[in-house]
Amino acid sequence: MLDQAQLQAVNEKLANATPQEILEWAIDNLDGLYQTTAFGLTGTIAVDMISKISKARGTSHSIDLIFLNTLYHFQETIDLAKAVSEKYNAKLHNYIPNGVNNVTQFEALYGKELWKTDEDMYDFAVKVEPARRAYEELGVKAVLTGRRRSQGGERAAIPAIEIDETGLIKVNPLASWTFNQVKEYADANQVPYNALLDKGYKSVGDWHSTKAPSGVSASDADERSGRWSDKGGQKTECGLHKDFFVMKRAFEKRKRELELAKKDSEAQVQVQA
Incomplete structure (x- = not known):
């Protein structure tokens, strides 16, 4: 665990480092290191870089992947996750929402279109x-x-390195790169990418909240404009990088409310019967 002084020193050291140098620092200095990825272009080229570092060191792919399958991903994303794992021989850990196995079960528990009725609850x-x-x-x-x-x-x-409110260390190896740099690397190294990028998408999330931004040549500032476009620019993150404890309390409160409402509804049906 890094304290604040160590964190500041590390970020100063890595301020002008390349993505590969940041990755090597992380591999050499951090225990319990994994890569969480939804297989966006930045994530897949990080996998490629890790593969090259691992091969240069004579080791197998050194960082396992964690894929959070929301149950609402495009099929192209699911296909890409499998392809990347197989190409780089990287172990892939799939996680889905707790207590369900499919969309039908999820919607039976939370209702239809939870991303519309309570987006924070959905994200959690x-x-x-x-x-x-x-x-x-x-x-x-x-x-x-x-x-x-x-x-x-x-x-x-x-910065290159962060520590969140739970003590989890987050490494952002490509923090300084632009979309063009990412795309150039992907093309030069034949990195697998989401087929939706060929249809104008630059950032891909769940199918219900993602669309291609207006114009394939959109600037970096517009790169994620296709995500949550119905939110008018008010939403830029899915919850993974927000305060965990705040989100957890809100989720538990809302879930209790839904459970009580369901019981009340069932009681009303019994009375009417």
């Missing part, structure tokens, strides 16, 4: 809780992310 159920469950079960102490400053929003000032 499909991303935050599964992630924390993965971290506990796998002994995760540090994670690699695909966040970059050029994506804007809450990511605009991220």
Whole structure:
């Protein structure tokens, strides 16, 4: 665990480091290191870089992957996750929302279109809780992310290394890269990518909240504009990088309310019968 002084020193040391140098530092210095990824372009090239580092050191792929399957991903994303894992011989850990196995069960528990009725509850159920469950079960102490400053929003000032409110260390190896740098690397190294990128998408999330941004040549500032486009730019993160404890309390409160409402509804039906 890094204290604040050590964290500051590390970020100063890595301020001008390449993504590969940041990855090597993480591999050499952090225990319980995994890569959480939704297989966006930044995430897949990080896998490629790790593969090259591992081969240069004469080892197998040194960082396991964690994929949070929300049950609402595009099929192209599911296919890509499998392809990347197989190409790089990287172990893939799949996690889905707790207590369900499919969309039908999820909607029976939370109702239809939860992302519309309560987006924070949705984010916690499909991303935050599964992630924390993965971290506990796998002994995760540090994670690699695909966040970059050029994506804007809450990511605009991220350092190479962060520590969240739970003590989890987050490594952002490509924080300083632009979308063009990411795309150039992917093309030059034949990195697998989501087929939706060929249809104009630059960032891909769940099918219900993702669309291609207007214009394939959109600037970096617009890179994630296709995500949560119905929120008018008010939403830029899915919950993984927000305060865990705040989200957990809100989720538990809302879930209790839903359970009470369901019981009241069932009681009304019995009375009417």
